[in-house]
Amino acid sequence: MNDLVQIGNTALKVFTNVEEAEKAMLQLPQVDCPLVHHFGPNLCIREVFMPKGTMAVGHKQKFKHMNVLLKGKVMMLNEDGSTKILEAPFIFEGEPGRKIGYVLEDMVWQNIYATDLKDSNDVEEFFVEKSENWQNDHNVKLSIEKVAKEADRNDYQKLLKECGISHEIAKEQSENEEDQISVFSNIVRVADSAIEGKGLFLTSPIKKGDVICQARIQGKRTQAGRFTNHSVFPNAKMVLLPNGDIDLVAIRDIDGCKGGSLGEEITIDYRQALSLSGINFKGNVLCQQ
Numbered sequence: 001m002n003d004l005v006q007i008g009n010t011a012l013k014v015f016t017n018v019e020e021a022e023k024a025m026l027q028l029p030q031v032d033c034p035l036v037h038h039f040g041p042n043l044c045i046r047e048v049f050m051p052k053g054t055m056a057v058g059h060k061q062k063f064k065h066m067n068v069l070l071k072g073k074v075m076m077l078n079e080d081g082s083t084k085i086l087e088a089p090f091i092f093e094g095e096p097g098r099k100i101g102y103v104l105e106d107m108v109w110q111n112i113y114a115t116d117l118k119d120s121n122d123v124e125e126f127f128v129e130k131s132e133n134w135q136n137d138h139n140v141k142l143s144i145e146k147v148a149k150e151a152d153r154n155d156y157q158k159l160l161k162e163c164g165i166s167h168e169i170a171k172e173q174s175e176n177e178e179d180q181i182s183v184f185s186n187i188v189r190v191a192d193s194a195i196e197g198k199g200l201f202l203t204s205p206i207k208k209g210d211v212i213c214q215a216r217i218q219g220k221r222t223q224a225g226r227f228t229n230h231s232v233f234p235n236a237k238m239v240l241l242p243n244g245d246i247d248l249v250a251i252r253d254i255d256g257c258k259g260g261s262l263g264e265e266i267t268i269d270y271r272q273a274l275s276l277s278g279i280n281f282k283g284n285v286l287c288q289q
Contacts, residue, residue, distance in 0.1 A: 018098045019133060022057045026137045030259030034204040037120040037186045044123050046111040048257075050074075054103040059260055060096075060129040065113055067094040072107030076100070119182075120189055120203070134260060141261075145194035149231075152195050152267070156230045159270055174226065181220040185213045188224065191262055195229040200248075202263040204256040209249065212236060212266060216246035224248040224266075231267030238273040246276065 031054050038045040047070075050056055056074075069090040075083050077100045085104070094111075117123050130138075160170055187206070193199030200223065206212055213224040215238055228236070228248060235254050239247045248266065256263035 018057055018100050019131065021055075021100055022131060023133045025055060025057060026133060026259075030261065032205070032256065032258055033260075034256040036204050037123060039118055039184070039186075042114060042116055044113045044115050044117060046113065046123065046127075048109050050103045050107045050109065052103055052106050054107075056099075056101050056103060057260075058099040059134070060098045060131065061094060061111070062127055062129055063096055065094055065111055065127070067092055068110040068112060070108040070110055072103065072105040074101045074103050074105075074107050074109075118184070120186070121191075130260070138261065142192060142194055149195045152229070152231045155232045156196070156270070159230065163274075179220050180226055181217060181222055183214050183217065183222045183224075185223075187256070188213050188266070189262060190223055190227050193229055193265055195231065195265065195267070198227050199229045200224055200227045200266040202254055202256045202266060205263065206250050206254050206256075208252050212248045212250055212254075214245065215248040218245065229265065229267050230270040232269075234267045234269045234272075235264065236266050236268050238268060238276055240276045 031051060032049075033054075033056075034049045036047045038047060050072075052072075069086050069088045071088045073085060073087045075085050077083055088107075111127070113123065113127055115123065115126070117126060157167070160167060187202060187204040189201050189203055190198050191201050200213075202212070214222050215225040215228070216222065225246065225248075235250065235252050236248055237251050239249045241247060248268070254264050254266070
């Protein structure tokens with residue numbers, strides 16, 4: 001532990017400015033930092049896990065709120081350049097602004113928000129502000145990833161041609177709100193996709209075979225049924241249940257949040273999903289049953 005304390009002191013004092021620290025660290029590999037939102041009456045708990053040895057820069061908190069160090073130990077940088085060590089269990093009222101720290105022991109940190117909001121996207125937008133450095137880095141990475149996802153878009157167009165459906169009609173059907181329903185999930189978020197429009201992303205990792213989210217309930221599409229994009233190499237599939245509902249299920253282990261960014265985008269093979277309705281493809285030939 002003494003070695004980690006020395007490393008933490010040295011690392012934190014190199015960056016007395018949070019923005020400078022963030023800009024430098026965005027160029028480094030990002031560690032797994034699973035994020036989960038828990039909701040209760042007039043309450044949201046934003047819970048993040050960080051592993052030992054992580055240098056962490058938080059997004060800007062807009063308002064005063066309660067903080068809980070539920071597990072672990074972290075060295076925090078004070079405004080005057082000094083450091084202090086917080087050890088769980090520890091509860092305090094946090095001021096608006098940003099925090100920077102070095103994790104000495106695997107840590108679970110909770111932001112406690114008094115709110116009636118029940119959607120994690122709404123909570124993040126209302127309570128958290130993401131810096132210009134982070135936004136620029138995110139946009140650059142998204143642009144690069146869009147190029148890498150060209151094969152997915154091309155295969156989607158190929159699928160539409162096989163089905164004899166135009167992109168315009170498919171989009172209109174996808175955006176039809178009459179058959180949509182929202183379900184609660186504390187580990188998935190809808191966000192900008194490098195494949196197409198909006199996509200479904202994990203905030204906390206999940207194992208192969210686990211249910212990610214309900215996709216269809218009593219004939220209505222959830223956010224998983226609406227926003228899960230197509231991929232040539234999907235990481236999930238649709239599973240038909242005996243009652244006619246459909247679950248979105250992982251077909252391999254999938255990563256959650258890394259650093260301050262969302263985890264992997266959830267994707268499926270639309271051909272596999274269509275097969276649940278009796279529409280099958282053999283040798284790229286459409287075969288309706």
